[in-house]
Amino acid sequence: MGANRLVAVHIDEETLGASGPDAEHERRVAIFDLIEENTFGVIGEDRGPYVLALSQHERRLVFAIRTEPGEEVHTFILSLSPFRGVIRDYFTICDSYYEAIRMSTPHQIEAIDMARRGIHNEGSELLKERLEGKIDIDFHTARRLFTLICALHAGQGRAPGA
Structure with a gap:
């Protein structure tokens, strides 16, 4: 495994606490x-692998990055405002998908799932763009990190930035 990767992710329960067991399960997954x-490198640093601690401060997501032994590498704050629409759309399409699983044909489910993946990709690309110049991640890592951001918001009653 390469040095430019995450080996652990910690969530600050005080600012990003899960609202129940389902939300906690989504976060763990x-x-x-x-x-x-994952591929995760800090621009201008070569001290990986890294540990990421996520918290929230004034409706922004705080990325506190340390080395595996615990040395501080970099902390930066990501505004969630640009993500509000795509996160809202993602939750809406996910609700439609879960409803379709119960009542729709396989063709309809597949169409909704394709739309869900498209919105997820849009959020992942936006995240990759917003991290540019700070964090070097590939598209697959951006997808996984966007999934985590959505899981964090789902655990807080689906209120992006709240």
Whole structure:
């Protein structure tokens, strides 16, 4: 495994606490998937692998990055405002998808799932753009990190930036 990767992700329960067991499960799965396979480099640094601690401050997502032994590397704040629309759309299409699973034909489910993946890709690209110049991630890592951001918001009653 390369040095430019995440080996752990920690969530600040005080500012990003889960609202229940389902939300906590979604977070754990998202973190597992992210840790399992990722490319994560801090621009201008070569001290990986890294540990990422996520918290929220004044409706912004705080990325506190450390080395595996615990040395501080960089902390930056990501405004969630640009993500509000895509996160809202993603939750809406996910609700439609879960409803379709119960009542629709396989063809209809597939069409909704394609739309869901498209919105997820849009959010992932936006995240990659917003991290440009700070964090070097590939598209697959951006997808996994966007999934985690959505899981964090789902755990807080689906209020992006709240």
